[in-house]
Amino acid sequence: MNVILIRYGEIFLKGHNRKFFENVLQKNINDSLSEFNHELKKISGRFELSGYSVDCEKAIIAKLTKIFGLHSLSAATKIETDYDTIKKECLKINLGKQSFRISANRASKIFPVKSMQINREIGELMLENNPESRVDLHTPDVEIVIDIRENGYTYISTEVIPCVGGMPLGSAGKGLLLLSGGIDSPVAGYFLARRGLTIEAIHFHSYPYTSELAKQKVISLAKTMCDYLGSIRMHFISVTHIQEEIHKKCDGDFMITLLRRMMMRIAESIAKQNEAGALITGESLGQVASQTLQSINATNAVVDIPIFRPLIGFDKQDIMDVAHKIGTYEISIQPYEDCCTVFLPKNPVTKPKIEKVLREEAKLDIDALLNESLQSEEIMLIQR
Ligand code: ATP
Ligand code: MG
Secondary structure: OEEEEEEEOHHHHOHHHHHHHHHHHHHHHHHHOOOOOOEEEEEOOEEEEEOOOHHHHHHHHHHHOOOOOEEEEEEEEEEEOOHHHHHHHHHOOOOOOOEEEEEEEEOOOOOOOOHHHHHHHHHHHHHHHOOOOEEOOOOOOEEEEEEEOOOOEEEEEOOOEEOOOOOOOOOOOEEEEEOOOOOHHHHHHHHHHOOOOEEEEEEEEOOOOOOHHHHHHHHHHHHHHHHHHOEEEEEEEEOHHHHHHHHHHOOHHHHHHHHHHHHHHHHHHHHHHOOOOEEEOOOOOOOOHHHOHHHHHHHHOOOOOOEEOOOOOOOHHHHHHHHHHHOOHHHHOOOOOOHHHOOOOOOOOOOOOHHHHHHHHOOOOHHHHHHHHHHOOEEEEEEO
């Protein structure tokens, strides 16, 4: 019988919480594979997936490798434990010119042949059957793993496929991601989802200064992230009037600082309404004027909720590499305008002094502007 053995990593370590993590993981796997016939069972520290059509195996593996909390997987043949059957099954493997090693693991000590002897005997048989092949114990092209379990079954596999790792999605509570159309914020969301946070997202627009296409871009970014996240609840908020008011009343060089402070206040309020315990941004120290230590302090100061900035110490190139890997890069570089480019000052302050920020901000009716923005909220459920 064809099965997929699914190993999970870190959640092993979680002592009495282990059951909780395993249950979340089991649900996530079943949700992700809902379009396929399948049966998922937990067996001693890993999952066994069976009952699927072999034609779908590739597609299923592609989905599994994107599930947070999974460490690795192997497509395997499951047979009743019997030495002759094991040999017969191994001999079906065609090695061609590839080198190999046999790695028998005898969890069931009832099985009479010791692992070393299995390795030697089956290795010899393989060589007879594959005259162009050779044994390589250290860096074989193919490692044939023969796993003799205590449940009376043996699993034979030839490949270990790495998965994304991390913690099961939804096992760590919820975070609200500030999702712009840029390269960084989707990557930031990915990293914290990988630590188990369910992600909701908020996007600020300045319609009609920003276009409908800019919004569509953010939707397609969110959709792409759903390969990993399943679904994302998105909140769209207009900051048009806020920007107009800042533009009209305040020192233009403070546009970004003042706008960012408003964004943070709105995000905190949406987070609290939706039971999210943290905000997440794609900020990276020093990358642009709004991400100097002083700027970050100025925006951080207006909220009580923790702000997670997983990219704070990353170089742009590192962030771009991850964006490529998760498939968001090509969408992010589409040239649609972001609200931060509307009324963009020629010389944005890089070291905003808090006294000056407060003086400029005092020219605005903060509460009225916040309420007005919150009223503009539009909610959308994005799914893969
Ligand atoms: P990104 O590539 O994520 O847009 P960036 O390098 O362009 O980042 P900024 O534009 O300074 O940097 O934005 C810093 C962070 O602020 C973003 O990563 C994002 O989390 C948040 N942010 C910026 N603009 C918006 C927006 N229009 N809607 C929601 N969040 C935003
Ligand atoms: Mg941006």
